[in-house]
Amino acid sequence: MIIPALDVLQQQIVRLYQGKYDTAQFYPFDLAQRLMDYQQQGAQKLHLVDLEGARDPDKKQWRQIQEATQSLGVGYQVGGGIRSVEDVAQWLEAGAAQVVIGSKAVNDKNEVAQWIQRHGAQQFVIALDVNKTEQGWMPATHGWLESADVSLFELVDFYADLGVIDFLCTDISKDGTMTGPSFALYEELQVHNPQLRIQASGGVSSLDDIRRLKEIGTQGVILGKSLLDGAFTVEEALACYQNA
Template identity: 30%
Template sequence: MILFPAIDIKDSRCVRLTQGNYNNEIVYSNNPVHMASQWETQGAEYLHLVDLNGAKTGQSKNIDIVKKIADTISIPVQIGGGIRSLATMENYLNAGMKKVILGTAAIEDKSFLAAAISKYPTQTIVSIDARNGLVATNGWTEISKVKARDLAKELEQLGLQTLIYTDILKDGMLSGPNFTELQIMQASTSMNIIASGGVTTMKDVTTLSKMKLHGAIIGKALYDGSLTLKQGLEAITNVS
């Protein structure tokens, strides 16, 4: 299993939101590029970036920072947040991103989603962000009537290979992942699943690894010191 340290970028700073609330942010660094270098130095194999401004507005306002991160570190990076066109996908791929993550577009623009998966089958990831099992869109500010498991099945039929599942109610709460929903998602599809939201302890990482998930994204726990990247990597090694 891959551990993905998360760098959420808002207004050129590295922040964390609680349950996706844009009015409830904590600033952890004014230099996301330096933060990316730190995670690489500590042993990260992959980074997870989110343009929070982009997630809310659909415009890639932090792309210059994203480019600097790609130029500074050598490990692969995946990026999400406001990616709603092939042109934006290509801009990020040309900027050095390994994979791009689609969120709102997976719900609201099925033709774009199909085109993205067709053109970039190994580089396209869809993030299903859910609250009480229902998919959220537009930076988690709107809740759809689409069930997460139903969307996952539809995405697999389109040819998607990798899926991120985020439980909004767990995100930033340091209370552990929603293992029940993750098991449901795991049973609903054969795609690679990356867990996000609530990963806090070595036990959380061990449990996710034993579930044979593709990866786990860790955010607030790393920044608050509840879990170190070294501890997380050790937990995976012990399972292996």
């Protein structure tokens, strides 16, 4: 599945380079219109991130994002600043197909496990954004500003045991760079547990990247900067993925 993505910061569409807020590149697109454009080009699912909320939950931009999604006819997943079971319920009631849990899923596993048991594993995407270290793939949290002390595969196993099958994994060094995805990361995830639906995020810059991710077995491809910068269209990405 091709999943167009839009990040929101200071109530504007933005892309960061390797997750660094001081690299913000803002785009002059209307959020609601851009989402509708992606839908009209054939996207069956969309991805939204409240970067302001991810950095500081007291500055959530949820009202703006919810208003922008009201007219959508396709499902969307949303993350950024989700810190409580009430936050999860609010998004599901607002129409989100799934909520994306990042930092909280790393730092407060047992609490998130309770959310999953309450709302159902199918309502969750676990987002694990990682750096390659001497210890292997290690997650980063809180807008990628802090490092975790638990490995990627430990967390994948923990949530898979709870019934979660949707995981969004980003190699931070690739995010927003347009230098190609971290194919090794997704190959390792597929080998580790072929039953999972992995969404690849970060670095996709060409249709060849999409083709190779499909060949690896990746179930979803998140596209952000490549679409915003016009490297290719949603229609072209969909055709490439379906024909790979």
